[in-house]
Amino acid sequence: MRVLVIGSGAREHALCAALLRDPGxxxxxxxxxxxxxxxxxxxxxxxxxxxxxxxFGADLVVVGPEVPLVAGVADDVRAAxxxxxxxxxxxxxxxxxxxxxxDIMAAAGVPTAAARVCTxxxxxxxxxxxxxxxxVVKDDGLAAGKGVVVTSDREAALxxxxxxxxxxxxxxxxxPEMSLFVVTDGEAxxxxxxxxxxxxxxxxxxxxxxxxxxxxxxxxxxxxxxxxSVMETVVRPTLAAMAARETPxxxxxxxxxxxxxxxxxxxxxxxxxxDPETQSVLALLETPLGALLxxxxxxxxxxxxxxxxxxxxxxxxxxxxxxxxxxxxSGDVITGADADGVLHAGTARDDDGAxxxxxxxVLSVVGLGSDVAAARVAAYQTVEAISFPGAQFRTxxxxxx
Ligand code: AMP
Ligand code: GLY
Numbered sequence: 544m545r546v547l548v549i550g551s552g553a554r555e556h557a558l559c560a561a562l563l564r565d566p567g568x569x570x571x572x573x574x575x576x577x578x579x580x581x582x583x584x585x586x587x588x589x590x591x592x593x594x595x596x597x598x599f600g601a602d603l604v605v606v607g608p609e610v611p612l613v614a615g616v617a618d619d620v621r622a623a624x625x626x627x628x629x630x631x632x633x634x635x636x637x638x639x640x641x642x643x644x645x646d647i648m649a650a651a652g653v654p655t656a657a658a659r660v661c662t663x664x665x666x667x668x669x670x671x672x673x674x675x676x677x678x679v680v681k682d683d684g685l686a687a688g689k690g691v692v693v694t695s696d697r698e699a700a701l702x703x704x705x706x707x708x709x710x711x712x713x714x715x716x717x718x719p720e721m722s723l724f725v726v727t728d729g730e731a732x733x734x735x736x737x738x739x740x741x742x743x744x745x746x747x748x749x750x751x752x753x754x755x756x757x758x759x760x761x762x763x764x765x766x767x768x769x770x771x772s773v774m775e776t777v778v779r780p781t782l783a784a785m786a787a788r789e790t791p792x793x794x795x796x797x798x799x800x801x802x803x804x805x806x807x808x809x810x811x812x813x814x815x816x817x818d819p820e821t822q823s824v825l826a827l828l829e830t831p832l833g834a835l836l837x838x839x840x841x842x843x844x845x846x847x848x849x850x851x852x853x854x855x856x857x858x859x860x861x862x863x864x865x866x867x868x869x870x871x872x873s874g875d876v877i878t879g880a881d882a883d884g885v886l887h888a889g890t891a892r893d894d895d896g897a898x899x900x901x902x903x904x905v906l907s908v909v910g911l912g913s914d915v916a917a918a919r920v921a922a923y924q925t926v927e928a929i930s931f932p933g934a935q936f937r938t939x940x941x942x943x944x
Contacts, residue, residue, distance in 0.1 A: 544833050547599050548573045549592055549616065550607025551580075553861070553907035554818035556886040557825045558605060558832070559584050565831035572599045578898060579880075579887025579906075592616050593623045601625055603837045606794075609685060609815050613639040617794070628836040630814050633790040637781075638797075638814040641683050641711045648809060650787075651780035655809040658713035667704040670712035671697060679716075683709040691752060716801035716808050721762060722820045723770065723798045725778050726835060729791035731844035732778055734770050736761040736827060736852060738820035739941075744868055746939045753868040754904055757940030759858045759915055760823040765802075773798065773807055781812070793839060822886055822907045823857040858918040858941045860908045860926050864889065864900040865933025871903035872933055879929040884909040884922070900931055915941050 544567055548558050555573060559580050562571045574595045576586030587595050592611065596604050604620045606612050606629035615632035629635075636643045648655045656679070659670040671678050678700035682690030684707075692703040693715070704710045724735040738760035744750040777798055785792040797813035825832070829851040838844045865872040877890065877898045886909060889902020906929065910922025919941045926936055 544568050544602045545570045545600050546603045546833050547596050547601035548605045551575050551577050553886040553888040554816055554821045555607040556580050557822045561825040561832040565833040568833040577887045578890040578892050593619050596625050609638050612814050626840040628840040630792050630794040634792040635814040637812045641681055644812050647784050651784035653777050653809055656714040656716050658711050661712055662709050674714045677715045679713045680704050681711040682707040716803055718801045718803040721800045722817050725796045726839050728839045728842045728844040729793040735824050738824050740820050746937050751868055755819045756861045756937045757859055758820040758823045759941040819859045819861055819907050822859040822909050826857040826909050827852050829853050855913045856915040856918040858910045858922040860922045860936055860940050861904050862906040863904050863935045867903040873901045875900040875931040877931040882925050
């Protein structure tokens, strides 16, 4: 089976690496890819996704990011007769519009934060008043993980709302967060290992939100019944509600949860693998990934009972370029990145062939170990051996909680 991955981040590098480990996969291509992916896979410019898939002779296309999914790339690929892992544009709205996601959750009876959709300063002010501080204000549309402001500063909450066309103001949810990825063909659904990601730029969860600065999996502190319970109370009703609207969701349903004292509450749905959790989760997957995603793409997931995982844990530490998340710096020379577990995101080769920064999040460094503490040591050992001017990384990813 020849598999084409669409995207260019560390998540796509992790997907490519896991696909290459599947004995049933004969070739992995990636468009547009990055300098790290190019070392083991054929990378191609991402012109027209269907044309690229045909040129590569893809038997399966895996779409990484949300933007092409929301734009309907998976529909186009399937219309060309090629199996595609990724939801339709109609189903991807579960991430593309937070108002749509809230609507589905209401229809499915899924526990989530109470919320109000606001389009005027008056509506926003009333909703802030209703829920009280800390205030949670979310851009309704796609915002690369940076559209959410959680603050006790009412002026900052109002200012964020004013900078967006339409916002969701919602009740603040307290408690640890968990990301649960579910592979589904629209009916059958299999959970991957639960993971936790670190969204803020600074140690101790300080500073602005980013696309994600680190992650670990599995969660040793999680009660054993949490994942089965989320499958029953959140995932199955959501898939049923999507199917009832004739927009069945097939692909990767990302369930972001807050584990509150009143039980798990959905913070968000995404329509694709999460970054950087995927780098940790896929590092532990033993079930061949190509066959799994092909089964989900073709309605054949019912033949799987469960997934196989290696023992132990995986910790991912993201290294970002100077200025991130407000900006990013390109062209800084990277040394020491030629090690096991280093996945590329914003990297490129300069005219002399040197590896340089080319984006905000530059590398994801994945460490494996017999437990989270050991995996953390392994990840940071690799991070310490890598350098580039202005490199930023958190030092507290997966530290004991
Ligand atoms: P989202 O884009 O909806 O995932 O939000 C990004 C991050 O903002 C989440 O992962 C949480 O850390 C935080 N967040 C979002 N909604 C809430 C909420 N209702 N209560 C507390 N924190 C939230
Ligand atoms: N890890 C957060 C996200 O992928 O949206």
